[in-house]
Amino acid sequence: MEYMIKNKNEQLTNWVNEYSDKLYSWAFYKTSKKEVAEDLVQETFLSAFKSFDNFKFESQPQTWLFKILNNKIIDYYRLLARNIEQVTDDEFLSKKTTDALFNNSGQWVSAPINSQWEEQEHLLDNVDFTTVLTNCIKKLPQNWRIAIESKYQEEKKATDICKELDITSSNYWQMIHRAKLQLKICIEKNWIIK
Amino acid sequence: MRFFKLSCKKATEMVEKEKINGLSFIDKLRLKLHLSVCKACRGYEKQSTLIDDFFLKTSASDIDNIKIEENPKLKETIINRLDNES
Incomplete structure (x- = not known):
């Protein structure tokens, strides 16, 4: 022994x-x-x-x-x-920014010229683009970043993870929604379509 | 028909909900209908998927590709702690 x-x-x-x-x-x-x-x-x-x-x-x-x-x-x-429900300052500001994408009736406010970046091919193989995206992710409010990154921690399906997270699932996908809107804003500011 | 109408804010929210929780049959229809007539929201949907793909790609980036940082202090702490465990 x-x-x-x-x-x-x-x-x-x-x-x-x-x-x-x-x-x-x-x-x-x-x-x-x-x-x-x-x-x-x-x-x-x-x-x-x-x-x-x-x-x-x-x-x-x-x-x-x-x-x-x-x-x-x-x-x-x-x-x-x-512990995500607490609203932090950066989250408050980002909420304001993402809200401003829509008018009072929930329609898109005018789209910026390069809002159609998704139309380009092989974007994920484009180092310039992935650098912009990586920086944008870093700039997300921490809570949103956690929400979106935890989504990909496992090889499991998103539905399973959400069940396990057991934070009100509506909070969770709303947060993902906001995070993606914020990324959209950030990409459109920093990524110039060639 | 008014019941079927969705705002863009709601529709893009539902794009995310669908990926995570799935949607009811009715909501699926409402979203489909909205996307079929709304170019900006179709764009959002594509962008959202692209961002998903990016995360999937990077989180799968394997352990062998990251920069290794040495942390001798941590090593020592753990070894001491393990000694106390036994």
């Missing part, structure tokens, strides 16, 4: 040395917050320690650890999404 425990600790220490940087970089990429990423990686190894017996040695430790980490990232987003 003593031997087993020692073995387990050694194994995990090796894994920390080998994979923690990679796990940390991934968590940071996904959350953009240093402290959050560090916590998530720590929790990942603690979970791995506790469920070490479930690890099958024929599978890759990296795959296993990333699976645990990705679940932690999803949980993190879920928790954030639950």
Whole structure:
């Protein structure tokens, strides 16, 4: 028994040395917050320690650890999404901007000249365009960004995720709607159709 | 017929609702009808899908493509914590 425990600790220490940087970089990429990423990686190894017996040695430790980490990232987003109802300042401003796209009866106010950017082909392969879009996403109010990014965290269908999020689903898709309108405004401001 | 009429704001909202929750049969019809006559909303729908595709593409971007940052302090913290666990 003593031997087993020692073995387990050694194994995990090796894994920390080998994979923690990679796990940390991934968590940071996904959350953009240093402290959050560090916590998530720590929790990942603690979970791995506790469920070490479930690890099958024929599978890759990296795959296993990333699976645990990705679940932690999803949980993190879920928790954030639950607290989403609070309206922040940047959200208030963005709401005003997106509301201004429509008049009182809900019809589009005049469309800017380059409002039809979607007509261009292979936009997602165009580095200039994806750079603009990436910057626009960064500028979204944090809550909206969380809402929209959590939508793609899993390979699951959006409907499943929404059920799991269990924030009033109407709030959720309204938020996605606003986020996309804001992205539309931002793209039309910064992307010039050639 | 008035019941069937949708504003553009509502219609684009329903585009998102449909992707997430799905729509009732009646709402589906209302949206279809609106999109068939409203070019700006059809444009929105395409843009929305394009943004979805972008997110799907980037979130699938694999772990091997990100820049690795070293964090030796974190390493140490975790190893210490694991020692205390046993």
